[in-house]
Amino acid sequence: xxxxxxxRNKVNKMRxxxxxxxxxxxxxxxxxxxxxYSKEFGLKCNVQTLKIPxxxxxxxxxxxxxxxxxxxESASHLLKRRSQQLLDNNELKxxxxxxxQNQSFPEDQLLTYSDFKKIASLANPxxxxxxxxxxxxxxxxxxxxxxxxxMSLFNYVMRKVWLEQTRIGLCLYDSSGQGFLTEMxxxxxxxxxxxxxxQLEGLEKSFHSFYVCTAVRKFLFFLDSVGSGRVRxxxxxxxSFLDDLLELRDENLSKESLEQNWFSASSALRIYxxxxxxxxxxxxxxxxxxxxxxxxxxxxxxFLDRVFQTCLTYGGEMDYKTYLDLVLALENRSEPQAISxxxxxxxxxxxxxxxxxxxxxxxxxxxxxxxxxxxxxxSFDDVKDELFDMVRPKHPEKITLDDxxxxxxxxxxxxxxxxxxxxxxxxxxxxxxxxxAQD
Numbered sequence: 548x549x550x551x552x553x554x555r556n557k558v559n560k561m562r563x564x565x566x567x568x569x570x571x572x573x574x575x576x577x578x579x580x581x582x583x584y585s586k587e588f589g590l591k592c593n594v595q596t597l598k599i600p601x602x603x604x605x606x607x608x609x610x611x612x613x614x615x616x617x618x619x620e621s622a623s624h625l626l627k628r629r630s631q632q633l634l635d636n637n638e639l640k641x642x643x644x645x646x647x648q649n650q651s652f653p654e655d656q657l658l659t660y661s662d663f664k665k666i667a668s669l670a671n672p673x674x675x676x677x678x679x680x681x682x683x684x685x686x687x688x689x690x691x692x693x694x695x696x697x698m699s700l701f702n703y704v705m706r707k708v709w710l711e712q713t714r715i716g717l718c719l720y721d722s723s724g725q726g727f728l729t730e731m732x733x734x735x736x737x738x739x740x741x742x743x744x745x746q747l748e749g750l751e752k753s754f755h756s757f758y759v760c761t762a763v764r765k766f767l768f769f770l771d772s773v774g775s776g777r778v779r780x781x782x783x784x785x786x787s788f789l790d791d792l793l794e795l796r797d798e799n800l801s802k803e804s805l806e807q808n809w810f811s812a813s814s815a816l817r818i819y820x821x822x823x824x825x826x827x828x829x830x831x832x833x834x835x836x837x838x839x840x841x842x843x844x845x846x847x848x849x850f851l852d853r854v855f856q857t858c859l860t861y862g863g864e865m866d867y868k869t870y871l872d873l874v875l876a877l878e879n880r881s882e883p884q885a886i887s888x889x890x891x892x893x894x895x896x897x898x899x900x901x902x903x904x905x906x907x908x909x910x911x912x913x914x915x916x917x918x919x920x921x922x923x924x925x926s927f928d929d930v931k932d933e934l935f936d937m938v939r940p941k942h943p944e945k946i947t948l949d950d951x952x953x954x955x956x957x958x959x960x961x962x963x964x965x966x967x968x969x970x971x972x973x974x975x976x977x978x979x980x981x982x983x984a985q986d
Contacts, residue, residue: 554745555644557826559661560644563865566883570608571866574605577605578691581603588947591636597926602925604726604824606618606723609870615934617726620812620885622718622721622724623719625849626715626719629711629715630712631714632673632710633673633708633715634671634673634704634708634709638671638673638674639704639705639708641670641671642670642674642701643701645666645669645670645703645874646658646666646700649660649662649665649666649669649698650697652694655838656696656697656698657690657694657695657697658695658696658697658700659692659693659694660683660693661737661933663678663695663700664678666678674704677704677707682703683695685703686699686703698852704943708943709782711810712782713789714780714784716736717736717743717780717784718780719782720733720735721733721780723857725778726779726780726781727777727778727779727913728777728778728780728783729776729777730763730777732777733766733778734759734760734763735907737759737762737763737792738755738759739793740792741755741759743796744792744793744795744796744798745795745796745797746796746797746798746805746811746812747795747812748864750812750813751817754815754816754819757804757819757867758815760790760867760868760871761809761815761818761819761871762809762810764868764871764872764875765788765809765810765875766778766788767885768872769786769788769875769882769884769886770782770783770786770788772884772887773812773926774831778901785811788810791808791809791810792810795810795811806849808936813967818871819867820839822867825837825838825840825841830859830864831866831867832862832864832866833864833865833866834863834864834865834868835851835852835855835863838854838865838870839850839851839911841877842877842966843968844915845966845967845968845969846966847909847912847913847914847964847965847967849908849909849911850892850893850909850911850912850965850966851963853892853893853895854873858872858873858892876888876889877889880958881955881957881958883952885958886948886951886952886957886958886961887948889953889961889965890948890951890961890980893905893909893961893964893965894963894970895908898947899947900942900945900946900947901944901945901946901947902946903931903942903944906930906931907931908928908932908962909928909933909964909965910927910963910964912929913963913964913967913970914927916967917967925974929962934946934960936953937959938950938951938956938960939954959973
């Protein structure tokens with residue numbers, strides 16, 4: 548056998564040895580290793596009766612419909628049982644009657660701890676989790692005699708019931724059963740919610756998909772900080788976004804409230820309308836030159852270049868989802884998620900900090916715009932010193948994201964670098980502040 552054949556055989560053996568096993572083989576190996584190491588652990592402990600309960604169960608694959616169906620049915624029954632343990636409207640009314648009839652101080656609407664325990668003994672067993680000593684202590688509002696307000700207790704119970712109901716409703720859309728909602732899960736939830744929201748009845752069906760996309764992006768932008776494409780259900784419940792969305796069930800909301808609500812029909816139509824106005828060639832995407840007209844049209848060219856370098860684009864053009872992320876960042880510049888999003892764009896060398904070179908790179912465009920408006924450009928050294936004084940970073944020559952978040956002026960810092968109007972507003976802040984006083 549010649550040397551060439553020997554080398555070929557050796558290479559083939561190495562390839563077979565290093566080949567990545569198939570998914571089914573990996574799953575089988577995973578289970579074998581689990582059984583092997585659990586038995587070894589039991590022998591090391593030298594306890595004959597020691598049995599480690601199975602704490603890991605993999606999610607069924609697409610080719611296992613029976614296991615998938617069993618998992619879905621089990622989750623459905625669990626959520627149904629939990630739903631039955633919650634107070635319904637009639638039971639809440641009965642609780643209010645008990646609260647009203649068993650107050651030692653009805654004129655002040657106050658309950659003593661004795662009243663609290665008495666009501667707990669008379670009320671429906673479903674109420675017991677809300678009538679504990681820790682709950683009573685939480686509802687204290689500085690009363691000298693240690694009493695709590697009747698309405699505070701009732702509102703607490705109602706809020707807890709609403710949160711549990713909402714959590715169960717969200718869990719119904721949790722396709723993996725892991726306590727997370729993916730982008731598709733959120734889209735399904737909001738699509739099913741649309742017919743139940745009076746303030747959204749006027750939306751045309753052709754716009755529904757764009758509305759759902761607009762609503763979902765806010766959840767993902769603010770709650771999915773690591774970009775995993777999913778959001779924890781607990782995070783959804785703890786933030787105010789769901790409250791804003793469900794607030795649209797109120798038919799008597801004022802025009803101002805609707806305009807300030809990201810999830811309102813008017814807000815969604817405004818954002819999508821701006822997107823269509825920017826799209827001058829009507830191809831459904833935004834080029835760099837089209838995005839330059841965003842807002843007041845004063846976003847600097849270096850910033851726009853970095854947006855298209857760092858954000859997801861298709862053939863050098865931006866789609867509606869990416870546009871929504873940018874809008875959320877620019878309209879909420881004081882929020883940590885927005886500052887983090889914009890910091891990554893400004894960090895031109897991906898070094899996790901901003902130095903004088905980076906600041907000068909962006910500020911040169913501001914100086915060019917000042918010349919175009921007939922103004923004398925401000926010296927970069929002066930602005931650089933102001934920016935570092937504003938942030939007060941731990942390192943004298945490096946501004947990190949943590950520094951920017953800690954200083955409390957991250958929105959102003961970023962506005963100075965990326966937008967001429969942002970810099971102009973900061974530069975003339977004293978004159979703008981003095982105008983109302985003179986008037």
